[in-house]
Every structure is written in C-alpha cells, then in structure tokens.
Amino acid sequence: MENNNRKLARILSRIADFLEFKGDSIYRVNAYRKAARVIKDLPEDIKELHSKGKLGSIHGIGEKLREKIGQYLEGGTIKKYEELKREIPEELIILMDVPNLGPKTLRLAYEGLGVRNLNDMKKVIKEGTLTQLPGMGSKKVKKIEKGLEIFLKGQDRMLLGEAIQIGERVLRHLAPHASNLSIAGSLRRMKETVGDLDILGVGGKEIMEAFVQIPGTKEVLAKGETKASIFLEETQIDLRVIREKEWGAALQYFTGSKEHNVHLREIARDKKLKINEYGIFAIEGGKKLGGAKEEDVYKALGLAYISPELREDRGEIEAARDLTLPTLVEYHQIQGDLHTHSQWSDGTATLEEISLEGKKLGYQYIAVTDHSKSMKIAHGLDEKRLEDQIKTIRTINAQGKGAYLLAGIEMDIHPDGTLDLEPDILKELDWVVASVHSHFTQDATERILSACHSPWVHCIGHPTGRIIFSREPYPLDLEKVFKGAASTGTVLEINAHQDRLDLMDIHCRKAKEMGVKVAIGTDSHHIGQLWMMRLGVGIARRGWLEAPDVINTYPLKDLLAFTKRKRKGG
C-alpha cells in the first residue's frame, strides 16, 4: 500500500526539482515538495482516499494538486511531469538525486560550465572549476563532493553507530518535555545502516517546539501539530507526537520492519482484527481492543512479545506463536571487550587507561589485542616488544586498579595461511585473535581455516573483512569457515566497530546453528570507541544469539578456562 504513496511522492518531488531547475517560482516548487512529503507519510493508501473522494481531507493539498493526483491514480503518471521531463537532458535528471547538489546549482553548472552528466560533474569538482560559479565556495563544493560520494555508493544511509549518536542526542534534548519517548524504525531494530531517523514522543506543544530548536538543526522541513521533520546536520529526523493511549500501537507500527508488519496484519485479518498505528480493533463493529502498550499488539494476535531486533519476518513470528523465541543476549551481561588496540600499535590509549576505562564500563576484563609485526604501518609488535607488553600488563593487573587486562594479540594470517608469530610467544598470551589484513582479492577460505587449525588461535577477527560503504568482503566460503571453527573450537568475532559489524546478523544465526561461539570486540583504537560494544550486542541479538553463545558474557574465570580448552586440544 505504501507503494502508491511513495511512487506518487517521488513524481511530485521530481516535478519540484524540474521547476526549480527551470527557475520557476519558489512558491510553486515548495507546494510540490510539501505535497510529496505529506503523501509519502500518509498512513492510508492514496488510492483508497481518492476512491472515497477524500483527497480534500489531506492538509496541504489544493485543488490543482488533487487533479494531478487523480491523473496519476488513473493513468499512472502526471502530464506535467512528462512534459517537464522531456525538456531536461536525461543524464542531468539522474544528478538531481545527488545529496547536497540541488537543481539550482545543477542548472548553474549546466549553463555556466557545460556540465551535462555525472562524469562532467566529477570533472568540475576535481579540477576546481565548480568554485567559479556564483555563490559557490570551497566548503559548498566539499559538500557536493561528499554528496556525490554517497550517491555513487547507491545509498542514502548512515552507519548504525552514527545514527545512534544522533538519535540519542535528540532524545536527551526532548526528554524534559515528553512523558514517553522512543526511537523507532530501523535504528530501534539495530540495523547495520539506517536511513531517516524516526522518533516518537508523548507530550504537549513543548515537545514540538523543543524538536525544531535542537542545536545543529539546518532546516525545519515541516512542522505540524503531531508531526515535524528537521534536517539535523545531514540527517532527516521525523518526530511524531503520539497520544498516550495509542503509544504501543504507534511504536509497534513505526518500528517495522515492513515485512514483519505485513505478516502481522495477515494474522490479524485471519483473527478478524485490524491493527494500525492507533490500536487494535475488531473488524466487525470497530471495537478497540488495545494499543497503549506494544505488548498489546502481540498479545491480541496470540504471540509472545518480539524484541525489535528480531522484527524482520525471518521466522520470529512463528517462534513467537510457538513460544520458542530465543532469550536474547543483553548488553548488561557483557563482562568485557575482546578486541582493543593501545599505543603499543596504532591505538592512542595507554594500557592503564584501557584498564581503568574498562572498570568504568563495569567490565571484569578487557583484552589488549595490538597488531603483530607484519602490520608495519600500524607499528605491529614483534616477539620482543610483545614480551615487554605482556610484562607491563601483568604489572598493571597486579596493582588491581582497573579491569583485568588479558594479554592478547591481533595476529596477521599470512596469505599462505601461516601465522605471524611463533608458538613460543603465543603460549604466553591469554587471548589470540587472528585476522586477514592483506591480499583482499584472494579467496581467504583456506587461509582462515589454517588459522582455525592452530591450537594457539582462539578467535578469527572480522571474519569476512568487509567495511560498510567501502570494502566488499574478501572471497570466502563462510559455510566451510563455520564448519572449521566448530570442529576446532575456534571462536568467530562480531567486530562491533561501526564501520565493520562483521560477522553480520544473518551470519551469527548460521554460526550458532553450526555450533560456533562468538566473541564481541569493539576493535577500539581510542577509549572513546569502547561504547560500540552496544552495536555488537545489537548485531548478536539480530542474529538470535543468547548469552551462552557469546563468550564475553562469561565471568573471567570461565573465560580463561574456555580459552585453555583449545590449547589442550578440547
């Protein structure tokens, strides 16, 4: 149903782009943009509203626009859109989707510099000629360059870690004005990348006022009684003000995923119920059966409550019906971090700082896993320096001021599968992570498997090597790796750094099925990155993992016993 609304919204905002490109009146341009936003966010199908003759009830859509919407619903397009489209080169239209560029600048570049397509645009940025345009400073060009980068990656999403920080900043700002407040959407589900941010709140006028005044707001895109949208730096954030009695239904609805909610609505229909953002209703008679709490929705459908991270329609609804949902691992169960870098290689913190910060976070232990010698650019440790580091760690532990430091290493696995350090030194360590850091185009399956078969290697770091938005995983037969890890008792990492999140959620679930344990490590290079553990826990939860599947939920004693097991050959 959202499809009609989205497609129509897209056409309307495109008309706005075309008009702006042509230098039409800004009022007309804005009218189209506004209509596009309103329609995109309608909870009901525009087609249904039209057939009931209710288009007039949509706020902000005048008669002329209604007529155009009619054209779209009857003929699949709008005449004006088709006319305008013919007037503008097709390759330029594509560029209208580049963030931070905008039709006006595009027209200036087209007329002033002869920019006709993507390559031309890249060229004028690279050569610096874009700054010749009126009002075009180097700062603006930088932004366009960034926009082009994002555009080229084919996405308008941000990293989960970035989204959380922005979302929580907004929550802190709104909290004094709201009796209830939550992030919704894909961020609440802890998806590895996030588009727009959705915030729901219960409160009066003040919450709306506070929202549009959040420091860093670049633009207020819309502000109504119950809904507002702002651009906070580079991110669109939508706030919906909800009535207390509809809180649960709204939170459920706006958390998604779409697939999950579609499946729920099917179940509702079979039970002669209707669920929407306002509540749960009997189809016959329309009696309201609940909606104040999110649990109401699931209960009405005969389901156990489903955690947001699971709501992807990947079997969680069936499991909720059969009462076989996993007891997901929780952040407070994490006893330590199993991947950090210090000053000894390419990190910034001292060993003492890491230990003290660990204590602040409530951890029992933190593993220091600096790079090994073949990572020369990262000042990787050779045997001698590693020995010194182990001694220093033991001294710090003896003082007992902070979290217990596990003497560890993130050791390179060479392209031929051999390891970067000798058993003589490895046997002194508490925790050995082995990682692939080179030759990314070569198939890494055998290379990783041979590390699994070493009795000294506890864990494979960032197993697929992907970096979100920038590097594809190396060629890898993950199923073989899971098998090898399971048979050798090797742990696989969930690298919790926001750029990596590797293993991915679906991998975690498969790994568990195949009998593999995971270790969550933040790969922190500064103590200010240790918080990313939360991201790793989010991925573990999305991967259906429970506390016993994640070895850093173990108390120190159990963890050390676990790591000794492999060395003794099981």
Ligand SMILES: [Zn+2]
């Ligand atoms: Zn690494």
Ligand SMILES: [Zn+2]
């Ligand atoms: Zn690392």
